[in-house]
Amino acid sequence: MDFELGNRQKQIRLAAREFAEGELAPIGKECEAKGEFPKDIIRKAAQLGFVGVFIKKDYGGLGLGSLEDAIIHEEFWRADPGLGQVFSQTTFGAKELVLFGTEEQKKKYLSPLVKGECVMGFSITEPEAGSDAAAVITRAEKVGEDYVINGNKVMISNGTEAKFLLVYCLTDPDQTQKSKRHSILLVETDRPGYKADKILGKMGLHASDTANIYFNNVKVPRENLVGVEGNGFLQLMKFLDHSRVAVAADALGLAQGAMEQAINYVKKRKQFGKTIASFQVTQFKIAEMATLVETARNLTYKAAWALDRGNPDTQVSAMAKWWASNVAVRIADEALQLHGGYGYLDDYPIERFYRAAKLLEIYEGTKEIQKDVISRRILGIS
Amino acid sequence: MDFDLSDEQKDIIKAAREFAEKEFPNLAQECDHEEKSPRSLWEKACKLGFVGVFIPEAYGGQGLGFLEHCLINEEFWRVDPGIAHFILAGTFGSEIILLFGTEEQKKKWVPPLVKGQAITGAAITEPDAGSDVSSVRTAAALEGNEYVMNGTKTFITGGTLADYLLVLCVTEPHAQSRHDRFSVIMVETDRKGFEATKLKHKLGLRASDTAEISFSDVRVPKENLIGPPGRGFQQFMVFFDHTRLHVAAEAVGLAQGAMEQAIQHVRKRQQFGKLLASFQVTQFKIAEMATRIEAGRNLYQKAAWLLDHGRVESHLISMAKWYTGETAVKVAEEALQLHGGYGFIGDYNIERFYRDSKIVEIYEGTKEIEKTIIARELLGKY
Numbered sequence: 133m134d135f136e137l138g139n140r141q142k143q144i145r146l147a148a149r150e151f152a153e154g155e156l157a158p159i160g161k162e163c164e165a166k167g168e169f170p171k172d173i174i175r176k177a178a179q180l181g182f183v184g185v186f187i188k189k190d191y192g193g194l195g196l197g198s199l200e201d202a203i204i205h206e207e208f209w210r211a212d213p214g215l216g217q218v219f220s221q222t223t224f225g226a227k228e229l230v231l232f233g234t235e236e237q238k239k240k241y242l243s244p245l246v247k248g249e250c251v252m253g254f255s256i257t258e259p260e261a262g263s264d265a266a267a268v269i270t271r272a273e274k275v276g277e278d279y280v281i282n283g284n285k286v287m288i289s290n291g292t293e294a295k296f297l298l299v300y301c302l303t304d305p306d307q308t309q310k311s312k313r314h315s316i317l318l319v320e321t322d323r324p325g326y327k328a329d330k331i332l333g334k335m336g337l338h339a340s341d342t343a344n345i346y347f348n349n350v351k352v353p354r355e356n357l358v359g360v361e362g363n364g365f366l367q368l369m370k371f372l373d374h375s376r377v378a379v380a381a382d383a384l385g386l387a388q389g390a391m392e393q394a395i396n397y398v399k400k401r402k403q404f405g406k407t408i409a410s411f412q413v414t415q416f417k418i419a420e421m422a423t424l425v426e427t428a429r430n431l432t433y434k435a436a437w438a439l440d441r442g443n444p445d446t447q448v449s450a451m452a453k454w455w456a457s458n459v460a461v462r463i464a465d466e467a468l469q470l471h472g473g474y475g476y477l478d479d480y481p482i483e484r485f486y487r488a489a490k491l492l493e494i495y496e497g498t499k500e501i502q503k504d505v506i507s508r509r510i511l512g513i514s
Numbered sequence: 515m516d517f518d519l520s521d522e523q524k525d526i527i528k529a530a531r532e533f534a535e536k537e538f539p540n541l542a543q544e545c546d547h548e549e550k551s552p553r554s555l556w557e558k559a560c561k562l563g564f565v566g567v568f569i570p571e572a573y574g575g576q577g578l579g580f581l582e583h584c585l586i587n588e589e590f591w592r593v594d595p596g597i598a599h600f601i602l603a604g605t606f607g608s609e610i611i612l613l614f615g616t617e618e619q620k621k622k623w624v625p626p627l628v629k630g631q632a633i634t635g636a637a638i639t640e641p642d643a644g645s646d647v648s649s650v651r652t653a654a655a656l657e658g659n660e661y662v663m664n665g666t667k668t669f670i671t672g673g674t675l676a677d678y679l680l681v682l683c684v685t686e687p688h689a690q691s692r693h694d695r696f697s698v699i700m701v702e703t704d705r706k707g708f709e710a711t712k713l714k715h716k717l718g719l720r721a722s723d724t725a726e727i728s729f730s731d732v733r734v735p736k737e738n739l740i741g742p743p744g745r746g747f748q749q750f751m752v753f754f755d756h757t758r759l760h761v762a763a764e765a766v767g768l769a770q771g772a773m774e775q776a777i778q779h780v781r782k783r784q785q786f787g788k789l790l791a792s793f794q795v796t797q798f799k800i801a802e803m804a805t806r807i808e809a810g811r812n813l814y815q816k817a818a819w820l821l822d823h824g825r826v827e828s829h830l831i832s833m834a835k836w837y838t839g840e841t842a843v844k845v846a847e848e849a850l851q852l853h854g855g856y857g858f859i860g861d862y863n864i865e866r867f868y869r870d871s872k873i874v875e876i877y878e879g880t881k882e883i884e885k886t887i888i889a890r891e892l893l894g895k896y
Contacts, residue, residue, distance in 0.1 A: 133523075133581070134516040135816040141515075199515065395892060415889030416882075422892055423813075423833040430812035431805075434517045451805040500798070507797035510777065510804055513789070 141200060144185075148204045151180060152211035157481075160212030163339035164484055167332070169293050170339060173215060174222055178248025182208075184223045187230065191238050192246035197440035198374060202381035202432060209385030210392075212481070213488035217340040220382055221289045225254030225298040227374045228316065232359035232367050241296060241318065250295035255288040255345060256368065263501050265300070266310040266365060270347060272301035272317055277354055279303075279317055281325075281347040287495075291328040291343025296320045299347070304362050314364035318356040325350040336487030372497060373444040376453035379496040380432040383456035386492065387428060387463040390485045391421045394467035397480075401472075414470065421463050428456040447509050454502035457492035464489040517812075519585075526582055530564060530589035534598070542594040545721035546866055549714060551600040551675060552721065559601045560630030564590075566605040569612065574625035579822035580756060584763035584814060591767030592774075594863075595870035596721030598764070603671050603722060607636035607680040609756045610698060614741035614749050623678060623700065635672035636757075637681045637701075637727060638750060640665070645883050647682070648692045648747055652729060654683040654699055659736045661685070661699055663707075663729040669877075673710040673725025678702045681729075686744045696746030700738040707732040718869030755826050758835040758878050762814035765838035765874040766807060769845040772867045773803045776849035779862075783854075796852065803845045810838040829891035836884035839875040846871040 137145070155176065163170055177183055186201045187193025194200075209216035223245050229238055244250045261267040270283025281301060288297070296318055303315040319326065325348040334342060359367045395418060398409040408414050431452040438445040464486040468475040475482050493499045507513075519527070541552050559565050568583040569575025576582075590598030605627045611620055626632035643649035652665025663683060670679070678700055685697040701708065707730040716724060741749050777800060780790040790796050813834040820827050846868045850857035857864050875881050 133519060133815065133819050135819050137515060399893060409893045412886075415893060416885045418892050419832075419836075419885035419888035422829070422888055423837050426830070426833050427809035427813060427837065430816060431809055433515060434812060437515050437517050447804075448808070451808055455805050455809060503798045503801035504794075506801035506804055510800055511781065511791045511797060513781075513791050513797070 137203075141203060144196075144200050145203050145207060147180070148182060148207035149210075151177065151182065152208045152216075156208060156215040157211040160214055160481065160484065161478065163212075164214045164336075165338075167338040169341050170215065170218060174218065174251065175248040177219060178222075178246060183219070183248060184226055184242065184246040187223075187226065187242050187246055188238075191242040193242070197436070198377055199433060199436040199440055202377060202384075202436045205378055205381035206385035206388070206432075209382045210389035211385075213382070213386050213389075213485055214337050214339040216382060216385060217337045217488070220378060221253065221340055222248075222251045224289055224375070225252050225371075228254060228298055228358060228367065228371045229318075231370060231374075232316075234355075236355070237318065237358065244295070251290050251293055252296055252298070253288055253290035253294040254298045254300075254371075255285045255291070256300040257287050258283070258285050263498055265368060266313070268300055268302055268314060270299065270301045271305070272299075272303050272315065274303075274354075275351075278351045279354065279356070281317065281319065281350040281352065284344065284346045286344045287331065288328075288343050288345050290341050291345045292330045293341045294321055297345075298358060300364055300368060303364070307362065311365040312362045314368075315361045316358040316364045316367055317352055318358055319347075319350060319352050323350050323352065335490065336484065337491060369446075370444070373446050373449045374439055376449045376496050376502075377432060377435045377439060379492060380428070380435065380449075380452035380456040383453075383460035383489075383492045384425070384428045384432050386485055386489055387421075387425050387456070387460040390460075390464045390467040390482060390489075391418070391425055393480070393482050393485070394418065394421070394470045397471055397474075408470070417466055417470065421466060424459045424463060428452070428459045432456055447506055450497070450502040450505040453497060454493070454499035457489075458499060460489045460492050523582060523585060526567075526578075527585050527589055529562075530586045531592070533559065533562060533564065534590050534593035538590075538594040538597045542597060542721070542863065542866070543860070545600075546596055547720075549712075549716075549720045551723050552597060553675075555597065556601045556604060556633075557630040560604075560628060565602065565630070566608065566624075566628040569605070569608065569624055569628055573612075573620050574628040579818070580759055581815060581818040581822050584760050584818050587760045587763040588767035588770070588811075591764045592771035594721070595764065595768050595771075595867065596719050598767070599671075599719050599722040602760070603635070604633045606671060606757065607634045610636065610680055610740060610749060610753045611700075613752060613756075614698070614745075618737075619700070619740065626677070632677040633672050633675050635670060635676040635679045636750075636753070637667045637670045637673070637679045639669045640667050645880055647750065648696070650682055650684065650696060652681065652683040653687070654681075654685050654697065654734075656685070656736070660733045661736065661738070663699070663701065663732040663734065666726065666728045668726045669713070670710075670725050670727050672723050673727045674712045675723045676703055679727070680740065682746050682750060685746075689744055693747045694744045696750075697743045698740040698746045698749055699734060700740060701729070701732060701734055705732050705734060717872060718866065719873055752826075754879060755828055755831050756821065758831050758884075759814060759818050759821065761874055761878045762810070762817070762831075762834040762838040765842035765871075766810045766814060768867060768871055768874065769803070769807050769810065769838070769842045772842075772846045772849040772864060772871070773800070773807060775862070775864050775867070776800065776803070776852045779853050779856075790852065799848055799852065803848060806841045806845065810834070810841045813837055829888045832879070832884035832887040835879060836875070836881035839881055842871045842874050 654661040
């Protein structure tokens with residue numbers, strides 16, 4: 133056993149924190165208000181080596197692990213969840229290519245991501261297929277040497293900004309086993325027939341791009357198949373073991389950031405002739421927050437560590453995901469509460485954290501799905 | 515980072531589990547009902563090396579860490595908290611001898627505890643001094659080469675069984691700071707004027723002895739003083755940083771045991787024509803229990819690992835203590851609920867676990883005290 137981060141990991145945290153505090157925090161409010169996609173920030177982060185650290189050196193990455201990636205996620209989200217999310221989305225889906233892509237695909241698509249030249253996404257959700265991914269009906273038919281894709285997907289990260297997307301499609305509707313009907317295709321977004329409508333009116337995370345996307349006879353060559361045809365569902369499940377850890381790290385960072393804001397505030401704010409930190413109820417709230425953050429951190433790091441030793445632990449990934457996101461929502465709420473009326477105004481960043489937090493309990497598998505995953509493994513009943 | 519236990523640690527867990535599963539179940543109900551402590555089982559556990567593994571080899575122990583001590587606590591408590599507490603509390607207090615005692619004191623009092631020849635305990639609490647340790651009034655006045663002790667202590671683990679007790683008492687009543695008024699004195703229980711009365715009808719942990727003890731002109735030689743005079747309060751604060759850890763492990767063991775009982779029950783019990791386990795609400799309850807237990811286990815293992823590496827992180831230890839205590843109470847409650855009416859009847863073990871659980875939120879620092887410690891660390895002066 134060893135509960136300490138290595139020196140390299142500590143240095144990565146320090147560097148990520150410095151960048152996040154220096155570059156992200158100061159513009160978080162403005163980016164949220166404008167709702168514009170801050171391309172230059174991604175380029176800057178990429179230049180400093182923060183993007184896709186888990187990608188092998190052969191493809192331009194640093195060849196580090198999920199734990200190092202998680203630490204960067206955590207630090208970025210701690211400083212500003214909105215820009216943290218922009219960062220998280222940049223390589224969203226890259227792990228699927230790492231896990232199942234061909235040598236050629238990795239070379240072609242991963243390198244520009246790491247350089248900050250483009251962003252990608254992974255499109256799964258459809259109007260009638262949310263938690264129930266096996267209900268996806270976006271169709272990819274084989275015609276000659278191509279796949280022809282038709283359908284539409286909703287709530288897709290980077291739908292309007294991505295250079296390419298991984299698309300979860302139905303390739304074998306007649307297959308009796310639901311888990312063998314789908315495949316994952318890589319679609320360049322400049323192909324004819326692809327359309328994206330940016331979604332406005334999200335509750336939080338305004339700087340990050342989310343879109344509804346449409347495929348109208350979009351042709352992609354067979355080489356764009358990622359992994360094996362009919363294996364999409366299984367590949368997606370393996371991907372989720374990884375991506376859920378990244379979301380857990382996002383949640384951890386948000387929770388840590390919200391708690392620190394609360395601590396700073398209660399030490400300054402005076403009521404009834406004393407700082408609100410001197411009230412016992414405040415002290416207990418802070419103690420409970422700190423304990424929850426600690427539990428979320430241990431779970432997240434443990435799940436990441438399991439990934440890095442090549443032994444993904446689906447159960448711990450699911451635990452880390454729902455627990456850390458639940459912690460983020462609870463802490464953001466309590467931290468805002470401690471700010472009183474000021475917390476409700478955008479003079480303080482806490483309202484932004486509060487709005488951002490809720491999504492963590494929803495995407496990448498709702499907390500309900502995580503609990504399904506956990507209990508199925510324990511009870512052996514589905 | 516490395517979240518894996520070593521092979522040796524895994525072997526310890528296996529051995530402890532085998533011993534507990536073989537020996538405890540037959541006695542658990544009887545010891546609970548009759549409020550009796552199975553002394554021969556304690557002797558056996560000593561012989562097999564489960565008691566006081568953290569004690570250095572020079573004093574008869576195995577020279578392992580507190581982490582290993584915690585692992586044994588967890589496994590024992592998983593099977594029966596009452597018996598586990600009785601067996602493993604036999605060394606409770608030895609930590610303070612090891613930390614602050616002289617070579618002679620260690621040689622004299624520690625080895626018999628490991629060999630199954632003597633039981634010790636720590637006597638701190640008084641009728642009017644619970645969480646507020648510095649309100650202790652039991653007095654020890656120096657007369658020549660002896661201390662003369664007078665006072666009453668309550669809720670003392672092992673009070674009627676112990677061969678010697680470490681007693682927190684006032685030796686410097688006039689010290690300026692109230693924290694400098696105390697000393698720790700070892701009192702052999704066969705000394706004249708010492709009296710112990712067993713406290714009966716505890717809610718739980720009935721296999722374990724708890725007593726009220728009184729000192730009426732009890733004379734002990736000066737050499738029984740542990741550490742310098744006036745440092746008793748501070749010594750006990752350091753002591754708690756060690757002992758709170760095994761309480762956290764106790765809590766995790768109890769929660770694990772309760773959850774396993776619930777799992778067994780819901781996989782057998784049918785209502786509305788199907789297994790309880792097939793209801794989603796049951797599945798979610800199990801998933802939540804398992805996640806909390808995993809989080810609690812990580813917390814205590816991290817704190818214990820740090821302690822064994824010479825780093826006393828008081829706030830982390832307090833986090834582990836209160837969070838696991840709360841987890842034990844919550845999990846025991848939900849596990850009983852899943853048993854329905856049967857859970858309320860003594861046929862199943864769960865009602866005993868439910869009763870046993872509450873104490874872990876109280877002794878060795880209530881959860882309120884733990885949160886006070888954490889808040890002090892995070893908020894500093896305000």
